[in-house]
Amino acid sequence: MATAMILLPRTVIRAGDVVMLKAMISHPMETGFRRTETGGEIPRNIIRQFSCRYMGELVFSCDFHPAIAANPFLSFPVIAARTGPLEFVWRGDNGFLHREQAMLQVAAS
Amino acid sequence: MTRRAALALALGCLLLGPAPADEIHASQRLSGYDMMGAEAQAMQRDDFANPAMLAVKEGEGLWNAVPGQGRPSCQSCHGNAAASMKGVAARYPAREASTGRVLDLPGQIQTCQSERQGIAPAARESAALLALEAFLAMQSRGAPLASPRARGLDDAVSRGEALYRQRFGQLDLSCAQCHSQNWGRSLGGTRIPQAHPTGYPLFRMEWQAIGSLQRRFRNCMTGIRAEPFPPGAAEWIDLEIYLKERAAGMAMDAPAVRP
Numbered sequence: 404m405a406t407a408m409i410l411l412p413r414t415v416i417r418a419g420d421v422v423m424l425k426a427m428i429s430h431p432m433e434t435g436f437r438r439t440e441t442g443g444e445i446p447r448n449i450i451r452q453f454s455c456r457y458m459g460e461l462v463f464s465c466d467f468h469p470a471i472a473a474n475p476f477l478s479f480p481v482i483a484a485r486t487g488p489l490e491f492v493w494r495g496d497n498g499f500l501h502r503e504q505a506m507l508q509v510a511a512s
Numbered sequence: 513m514t515r516r517a518a519l520a521l522a523l524g525c526l527l528l529g530p531a532p533a534d535e536i537h538a539s540q541r542l543s544g545y546d547m548m549g550a551e552a553q554a555m556q557r558d559d560f561a562n563p564a565m566l567a568v569k570e571g572e573g574l575w576n577a578v579p580g581q582g583r584p585s586c587q588s589c590h591g592n593a594a595a596s597m598k599g600v601a602a603r604y605p606a607r608e609a610s611t612g613r614v615l616d617l618p619g620q621i622q623t624c625q626s627e628r629q630g631i632a633p634a635a636r637e638s639a640a641l642l643a644l645e646a647f648l649a650m651q652s653r654g655a656p657l658a659s660p661r662a663r664g665l666d667d668a669v670s671r672g673e674a675l676y677r678q679r680f681g682q683l684d685l686s687c688a689q690c691h692s693q694n695w696g697r698s699l700g701g702t703r704i705p706q707a708h709p710t711g712y713p714l715f716r717m718e719w720q721a722i723g724s725l726q727r728r729f730r731n732c733m734t735g736i737r738a739e740p741f742p743p744g745a746a747e748w749i750d751l752e753i754y755l756k757e758r759a760a761g762m763a764m765d766a767p768a769v770r771p
Contacts, residue, residue, distance in 0.1 A: 406570045410560045429566040431720070473720035474563040 405429050405501045409491060415510050420483045424455065424463075426491050427476040428501060434469040450475060450495035457507065458487035467495070483509045532677075534692040536706055538761070543710045545765050547696070547703055552717070556769040564646055564715040564767030567639075567722045571647025574640060579631045586644075589628065593651050601645075601652040602764050605749050605756075606663060614668060616749050618645055618724060636743040642722050645713045649766035657710065659760035660753045672754025675747055681738025687751075702771065708759035709752065711768025718771065725752055 410425040428450070435447025447469065454464035463479045491503040545553060555561045575586045575593055590596045605616040608623070615623060621644050622633035634641035660669055676687045690699070691707035698704070712725040719727075726748050733740040741747045 406566045406573075408560065408566065408569060425560055427560065427563065427566065429563070429570070472717075474566060476561060476563075 405493070405499075407491070407493070407501055407503045409489075409503050409505045411489075411505055411507060416483045416508065417510055418484055420509075421480050422483050422507070423478055423480050424489070425476070425478045426453075426455070426503070427474060428493055429474050430493075430495070430499075432467075432469075432471055432473045432475065436469065448496050448499075450493050450499065452494045453477060454492050455479070455481075456490045456492075457481055458484070481507075483507060485509050532688075532692075534688060536692060536695070536758075541708060541759070541762060542695075542706055543708050543759075543762060543765060544705045544770050545711065545768060547705050548771055552769055552771050556765070562715065562767070562769055564713070564722050564769065567643045567646040567713070567715075568650045568767060570639070571643035571645070571650075574644050575647055579625075579629050583629050583631065585629075586624070593647065597648055597651040599652050599655040601649045601766065602655040603658045603663065605660070605665070605668075605753050607665065614665065614746075614749060614753070616752055617648060619744060619749070621645065621648075637724060637727060642713050642724060645724065646722060646767040649713060649764065652764050653766060655764050656761050657756050657759050657764060660757045661760075665753050665757075668750045668753040669757045672750040672752070672757075675751050676754055680733065681736040683736040683738075685736045687732070707755060708762055709755050710759060710762050711765045711770065714766065714768040714770050716770045722767065 405428050407426065407428040412422050416422055430450055431448060432450065433445055433448040435445070435449075437445045439445060449469055449471070450467045452464065452466055453475075455462055462481045465477070467475065486509045487507055489505045489507050491505075493499070493501045545556060559565050572593075578585045578588075587593070601617055604620065605614055606620075607614050608620075618636055618641050621641060622636075625631050625633040634644070679686045679689075687707065690704050695704050695706045709725050709728075712728070713722050715722045716728075726743060729748055729751065730740040
């Protein structure tokens with residue numbers, strides 16, 4: 404089972420602000436190119452896709468490939484509109500699926 | 513100095529033996545953190561960029577989890593870890609008062625699991641055990657490593673030092689030859705550290721995973737083409753005790769990041 408961490412800015416956010424979101428998840432990101440000591444193939448096990456939705460709208464997504472290190476860390480900007488839920492979803496090989504939720508608090512201006 | 517005092521001093525030196533010439537003076541001691549690059553240091557300082565914090569989070573969940581009906585969680589005996597476990601990891605390995613066994617931190621967790629919780633202990637180097645270790649080590653961040661001699665582990669310190677100075681493997685190298693006599697110099701592309709175990713368990717970028725001190729030991733042993741001791745062997749624990757005596761007083765920076 405994966406563990407994920409989400410970091411939202413700790414400062415007061417107002418409508419229109421560009422805020423940086425950070426997300427990290429525990430995952431081995433096994434490339435599929437490595438072999439065991441006895442020569443057997445280690446099957447690929449990576450995250451394939453990440454997406455972030457803000458109040459249901461897709462605001463960021465990206466595809467992952469084998470050259471990405473273990474425990475992928477992402478940082479990306481969104482424009483704050485009003486207080487609303489953020490949903491982070493990671494999908495990968497072997498049916499991997501992990502969801503995290505957070506609430507973006509936007510102060511009344 | 514009177515003649516008698518001089519005699520006593522000479523006798524004392526004879527009994528204790530001279531300090532090894534390669535012993536690193538306290539003012540010259542550097543942790544792995546001090547010796548690594550600025551980027552890796554920045555990664556460790558930022559709890560959000562440090563991948564070992566994922567294990568800490570997982571460990572916190574395990575600390576509070578009830579392993580089965582009628583079985584206690586860690587939390588139900590020990591309470592709030594931030595208070596009850598503060599500085600505890602800095603005092604391991606330790607002698608268990610009731611049995612006299614010397615246990616390292618993962619060994620203590622395994623003992624609690626089998627004897628207090630009545631569950632199958634997590635295997636060494638398993639994700640669950642590393643997570644609990646990381647969570648406990650986190651509670652001792654900044655605490656100075658306690659001297660094992662001060663808690664009566666003199667025998668283990670001596671055995672550990674003998675292992676530290678013993679040559680092993682096809683390359684016929686001892687720990688001391690690299691980590692006491694050649695620290696700071698290059699071995700391949702990396703600098704040889706002084707081998708102070710302040711940050712374990714830690715995230716090593718080479719491993720792309722969090723790992724224990726014994727994993728590090730195994731790496732060194734296979735590196736000098738020696739056969740490592742089995743996981744949890746008494747030799748590893750003696751060696752850990754000696755290294756912690758050698759590093760006594762240095763601040764813990766666990767869970768650390770290392771290249």
